[in-house]
Amino acid sequence: xxxxxxxxxxxLAVIKLASCDGCQLxxxxxxxELLAVAxxxxxxxxxxxxxxxxxxxxxxxxxxxxxxxxxxRERLAALRRESRxxxxxxxxxxxxxxxxxxxxxxxxxLARSVYAHPEYLDSLATSSGVAEHIPVDYELRGCPVDKSQxxxxxxxxxxxxxxxxxxxxxxxxxxxxxxxxVTVAHGTPCLGPVTQTGCGALCPRFSRGCFGCFGPSDTxxxxxxxxxxxxxxxxxxxxxxxxGTFNVGAPAFGxxxxxxxxxxx
Amino acid sequence: xxSIRTLSPPFVLPRARLDDLFxxxxxxxxxxxxxxxxxxxxxxxxxxxxxxxxxxxTDEHAPGRYRLRRRNDDAVFGFVVGPDSFKRTFLVxxxxxxxxxxxxxxxxxxxxxxxxxxxxxxxxxxCDLAAIETQDEILAEGAHxxxxxxxxxEAAFIVAVSCSExxxxxxxxxxxxxxxxxxxxxxxxxxxxxxxxxxLVEIGSAxxxxxxxxxxxxxxxxxxxxxxxxxxxxxxxxxxxxxxxxGLREMLLSRLEHPHWQDVGSRCLACTNCTAVCPTCFCVDxxxxxxxxxxxxxxxxxxxxxxxxxxxxxxxHPVRNDVAARYRQWLTHKLATxxxxxxxxxxxxxxxxxxxxxxxxxxxxxxARLRDDVSLETDP
Ligand code: SF4
Ligand code: SF4
Ligand code: SF4
Ligand code: SF4
Numbered sequence: 001x002x003x004x005x006x007x008x009x010x011x012l013a014v015i016k017l018a019s020c021d022g023c024q025l026x027x028x029x030x031x032x033e034l035l036a037v038a039x040x041x042x043x044x045x046x047x048x049x050x051x052x053x054x055x056x057x058x059x060x061x062x063x064x065x066x067x068x069x070x071x072x073r074e075r076l077a078a079l080r081r082e083s084r085x086x087x088x089x090x091x092x093x094x095x096x097x098x099x100x101x102x103x104x105x106x107x108x109x110l111a112r113s114v115y116a117h118p119e120y121l122d123s124l125a126t127s128s129g130v131a132e133h134i135p136v137d138y139e140l141r142g143c144p145v146d147k148s149q150x151x152x153x154x155x156x157x158x159x160x161x162x163x164x165x166x167x168x169x170x171x172x173x174x175x176x177x178x179x180x181x182v183t184v185a186h187g188t189p190c191l192g193p194v195t196q197t198g199c200g201a202l203c204p205r206f207s208r209g210c211f212g213c214f215g216p217s218d219t220x221x222x223x224x225x226x227x228x229x230x231x232x233x234x235x236x237x238x239x240x241x242x243x244g245t246f247n248v249g250a251p252a253f254g255x256x257x258x259x260x261x262x263x264x265x
Numbered sequence: 266x267x268s269i270r271t272l273s274p275p276f277v278l279p280r281a282r283l284d285d286l287f288x289x290x291x292x293x294x295x296x297x298x299x300x301x302x303x304x305x306x307x308x309x310x311x312x313x314x315x316x317x318x319x320x321x322x323t324d325e326h327a328p329g330r331y332r333l334r335r336r337n338d339d340a341v342f343g344f345v346v347g348p349d350s351f352k353r354t355f356l357v358x359x360x361x362x363x364x365x366x367x368x369x370x371x372x373x374x375x376x377x378x379x380x381x382x383x384x385x386x387x388x389x390x391x392c393d394l395a396a397i398e399t400q401d402e403i404l405a406e407g408a409h410x411x412x413x414x415x416x417x418x419e420a421a422f423i424v425a426v427s428c429s430e431x432x433x434x435x436x437x438x439x440x441x442x443x444x445x446x447x448x449x450x451x452x453x454x455x456x457x458x459x460x461x462x463x464x465l466v467e468i469g470s471a472x473x474x475x476x477x478x479x480x481x482x483x484x485x486x487x488x489x490x491x492x493x494x495x496x497x498x499x500x501x502x503x504x505x506x507x508x509x510x511x512g513l514r515e516m517l518l519s520r521l522e523h524p525h526w527q528d529v530g531s532r533c534l535a536c537t538n539c540t541a542v543c544p545t546c547f548c549v550d551x552x553x554x555x556x557x558x559x560x561x562x563x564x565x566x567x568x569x570x571x572x573x574x575x576x577x578x579x580x581x582h583p584v585r586n587d588v589a590a591r592y593r594q595w596l597t598h599k600l601a602t603x604x605x606x607x608x609x610x611x612x613x614x615x616x617x618x619x620x621x622x623x624x625x626x627x628x629x630x631x632x633a634r635l636r637d638d639v640s641l642e643t644d645p
Contacts, residue, residue: 036557040558151557152554154557155555155557158559159555159559164554166573167573168537169535169536171537172541172569172573175541176541176567178358180304181331181623183329184621185332186304192536193623218573218574221535224531224624225624227624228625231329231625
């Protein structure tokens with residue numbers, strides 16, 4: 001009897017849109033597990049890591065970066081067709097990234113203030129997350145993503161199960177780890193109560209307030225957090241800045257950013 | 266107040282010999298866990314000697330606010346409870362349950378061994394002891410005894426401390442759980458600061474009596490006993506916060522549709538801090554992790570909270586989407602349905618959920634607001 005052919009390894013593609021490459025680097029940063037990942041998956045398209053670029057279809061596609069040009073949108077539509085599972089990685093891909101700050105200003109004015117010849121620009125007026133344009137299977141939050149969450153989505157994809165990506169607040173993670181609450185004990189403004197877990201409570205572990213890099217939690221009570229931030233001395237401008245970072249493109253954070261922005265006369 | 270269950274007349278321990286007690290505990294194989302200062306807060310952690318304790322420190326509490334302060338004396342236990350409770354020792358926040366490995370066409374399970382290492386808890390307050398008793402009923406004695414909890418609990422020696430002062434979040438007197446420990450300890454200390462710095466030592470177990478004998482402690486005088494009783498009385502009388510427990514269960518369960526739930530729901534962050542710091546909350550989530558090659562697997566459980574959306578997920582979707590409904594779940598479980606389940610209150614009056622709620626939500630105030638509204642009173 002002929003021996004059965006070994007099952008072909010699932011093909012992985014890693015695609016980049018408007019981003020800093022930090023999330024892709026998190027994959028290369030999985031030092032201990034990287035060989036195992038390379039052994040389990042056929043890394044078919046990953047320009048950051050290899051010049052061997054295979055065509056689709058792909059079994060798993062990781063998309064980093066936000067949508068900022070019409071070309072991005074077209075590329076995504078094609079990618080979606082040739083990807084069995086499409087997973088967005090990082091704040092840029094999930095909510096538009098820090099570059100979504102432009103959504104809160106006049107695009108032509110902004111372009112003029114930065115570029116001597118804005119007429120050469122071919123970009124959209126807004127920066128947005130991938131899920132606004134195509135259906136996405138799973139989203140990995142963070143700026144950058146968390147290594148163990150990245151491995152979890154890959155492992156889940158390999159075994160055909162849903163990944164475990166908890167959506168509760170950072171607070172629960174602080175308390176599990178015995179991290180002291182920086183708001184209650186130190187009077188430090190912190191977005192932990194409205195931010196999704198996943199980072200291992202990195203900032204509060206170093207007595208810093210969370211600045212929301214994992215984006216809104218399952219129940220982001222930004223309005224209820226407003227008096228709390230005010231009570232520890234955060235002004236409207238401070239609050240606008242707090243929310244005006246990597247996930248300003250997420251509606252819960254972006255709306256609060258807009259409301260708190262100082263009115264320019 | 267219920268009488269104190271002790272095995273012998275009390276002893277007296279000079280402050281200068283507190284380290285001898287630590288030394289005795291260590292000689293008997295105990296790792297000592299007690300209060301110590303970390304990041305501006307009194308937490309519970311391993312302590313080697315009395316120098317590690319928050320000597321000369323005290324704490325200020327208010328809803329949503331905690332600050333550490335210096336005292337103008339060298340009191341060793343001149344503060345109340347911090348964010349940690351001994352729940353972290355017995356029902357640890359993250360517990361591996363088993364590992365599994367594929368072995369040919371079989372799966373081999375290796376259950377996680379229970380932890381039987383001996384731990385001495387120093388500084389458990391009256392409310393802490395009541396919380397331990399509450400969790401014991403559920404996790405050690407009930408139909409669903411948990412081997413991990415039981416093993417740790419059986420290996421524990423408890424050194425309680427009577428509270429010389431209360432803080433504004435405390436309301437143990439409403440539940441009769443404090444300020445003076447009456448049961449559930451091996452050894453209980455009352456710090457006496459008048460005259461020579463010393464502790465009244467009450468004995469709750471045979472092992473504690475052995476230790477007192479090994480230390481050669483002298484019997485406490487009538488005055489010392491009187492001083493300790495006086496301190497407890499003064500602390501009780503000084504307690505400002507109160508929760509009216511009269512008919513509390515019926516009151517809450519008759520107001521499940523009260524508009525006030527929406528009011529508190531609008532202020533609540535659904536952040537989970539109250540449940541996480543509560544020494545009686547016991548909810549956990551099960552987490553499965555598999556390896557990349559699919560050959561091995563491990564299951565852990567970790568603290569969870571009824572304030573997170575996925576806690577109430579049924580078929581992938583939360584049934585308690587509304588934060589008001591989550592707050593109602595928490596408050597009615599603590600103060601009403603816990604009684605139906607376990608025959609006692611799920612709250613012991615420690616005040617942790619008040620101090621550590623970033624939104625300064627105070628359950629005693631919410632209960633008073635619900636109670637004050639007589640318009641919804643249902644006829645019995
Ligand atoms: S604590 Fe907040 S800002 Fe810091 S890494 Fe985590 S999610 Fe990001
Ligand atoms: S409900 Fe609050 S006061 Fe009552 S035992 Fe829990 S943390 Fe302490
Ligand atoms: S109040 Fe919530 S977290 Fe606490 S024991 Fe009850 S259901 Fe569990
Ligand atoms: S009551 Fe306070 S601590 Fe509890 S979930 Fe609401 S805001 Fe958080």
